[in-house]
Amino acid sequence: MLLTSSTGEAAKLAGNRGRATLGISGTAHFVHDGLTDGLNVLLPLWAQEFGLSLTQVGLLKTVFTAMLAGFQLPAALLAERFGERTLLAGGTVVIGLGFVLLGFAGGFPSLALGLVFAGLAAGCQHPLASSLVSKAFAGGRLRAALGTYNFSGDLGKMAMPFLLAAGAATLGWRPSIVICGGLGAVLGLVVYVVLRRLRAGEVAGSSARMALPSASGGWGIHNRRGFTLLSAIGIIDSATRTGFLTFVSFLLIGKGAAVETVGFALTLIFAGGAAGKLVCGLLAERLGIIRTVVLTELATGAGILTLLVLPLVPALALLPLVGLALNGTSSVLYGTVTDFVTPERQSRAFGLFYTLGIGASAVAPAVFGVASDLTGVTTTLAMVGLLAFATLPLCPMLLLSLRTAPES
Numbered sequence: 001m002l003l004t005s006s007t008g009e010a011a012k013l014a015g016n017r018g019r020a021t022l023g024i025s026g027t028a029h030f031v032h033d034g035l036t037d038g039l040n041v042l043l044p045l046w047a048q049e050f051g052l053s054l055t056q057v058g059l060l061k062t063v064f065t066a067m068l069a070g071f072q073l074p075a076a077l078l079a080e081r082f083g084e085r086t087l088l089a090g091g092t093v094v095i096g097l098g099f100v101l102l103g104f105a106g107g108f109p110s111l112a113l114g115l116v117f118a119g120l121a122a123g124c125q126h127p128l129a130s131s132l133v134s135k136a137f138a139g140g141r142l143r144a145a146l147g148t149y150n151f152s153g154d155l156g157k158m159a160m161p162f163l164l165a166a167g168a169a170t171l172g173w174r175p176s177i178v179i180c181g182g183l184g185a186v187l188g189l190v191v192y193v194v195l196r197r198l199r200a201g202e203v204a205g206s207s208a209r210m211a212l213p214s215a216s217g218g219w220g221i222h223n224r225r226g227f228t229l230l231s232a233i234g235i236i237d238s239a240t241r242t243g244f245l246t247f248v249s250f251l252l253i254g255k256g257a258a259v260e261t262v263g264f265a266l267t268l269i270f271a272g273g274a275a276g277k278l279v280c281g282l283l284a285e286r287l288g289i290i291r292t293v294v295l296t297e298l299a300t301g302a303g304i305l306t307l308l309v310l311p312l313v314p315a316l317a318l319l320p321l322v323g324l325a326l327n328g329t330s331s332v333l334y335g336t337v338t339d340f341v342t343p344e345r346q347s348r349a350f351g352l353f354y355t356l357g358i359g360a361s362a363v364a365p366a367v368f369g370v371a372s373d374l375t376g377v378t379t380t381l382a383m384v385g386l387l388a389f390a391t392l393p394l395c396p397m398l399l400l401s402l403r404t405a406p407e408s
């Protein structure tokens with residue numbers, strides 16, 4: 001009886017620690033994704049105030065996203081030496097401070113410089129928080145935990161753009177961004193304190209590091225073909241999502257939307273995206289991963305193309321459904337990474353996967369910005385919508401890899 005009671009208490013304690021780790025990892029995700037997608041509200045305001053071309057707008061988004069993508073792997077590797085806790089909390093503080101500095105920008109060069117620092121800090125979040133959640137829920141309910149973690153990011157995507165748009169309409173964009181950035185920095189300190197109390201994200205002992213396997217060149221990828229196909233779909237999906245989010249504001253402004261309406265529109269997209277995390281998780285369980293990806297990519301492409309021909313009010317009504325499909329794919333893809341890698345190298349594998357996907361997100365705004373200046377926003381977004389369909393031929397090949405993947 002004592003043994004059973006002790007085991008039950010230990011399991012309960014582990015469950016509480018797991019939920020607390022998930023909660024604070026979700027807090028970091030809320031801050032990083034919220035500030036990152038808040039840029040979509042700020043870009044039209046900066047373009048108007050500083051007289052930026054659409055190419056320059058795309059370059060600003062590319063600067064931020066390139067820094068974010070480029071620091072994914074270094075952050076994952078540094079975490080093996082210094083622990084996820086220090087880097088995740090520090091990155092959350094610095095991205096907040098980076099956005100505070102953007103509130104004092106005077107033009108394109110200073111905006112770009114501020115986005116360099118904020119983007120580097122943003123690179124800490126995805127691989128490290130995903131690794132913390134994966135470790136906390138190893139052996140049970142991992143997909144559900146990662147789905148909840150992803151959902152917290154969507155809450156940030158809904159809240160921060162709305163706060164920035166509302167603040168810009170009442171106080172001006174400079175005070176608005178300073179307040180939101182300061183809030184992010186404070187929450188970064190909270191992340192450190194809570195993770196320290198949980199003793200989560202600490203540096204592994206030397207014996208544990210020595211025991212890490214060296215398979216697959218140290219990446220722990222036991223199914224290279226499957227991981228490559230998954231990454232390719234992720235790259236196309238990320239480029240589609242970032243291209244759409246960067247320029248949909250300009251499309252809506254062209255249809256007569258005011259700044260407040262743009263903020264509301266982005267909130268609708270991200271609300272749909274948050275629902276997409278849950279809906280697509282249920283669909284994946286019922287229909288399977290591949291069928292879910294096919295459905296979401298078809299809906300994404302068709303939804304974007306439909307938006308182009310709708311007037312403002314019907315377009316706003318369609319945005320939640322577009323957001324649902326747009327963000328739903330990523331949740332399914334993230335949860336599938338663990339099918340192709342060993343548990344000991346999940347931090348590196350997540351870092352590599354996020355680097356490839358976010359790298360595509362970094363290139364897409366610059367490419368689509370040039371295209372927008374040359375052909376117009378409507379034509380460019382039509383290209384973005386068609387790009388989503390490029391994932392469809394890869395899905396049957398990924399299905400074969402999933403069927404042959406060994407248990408992680």
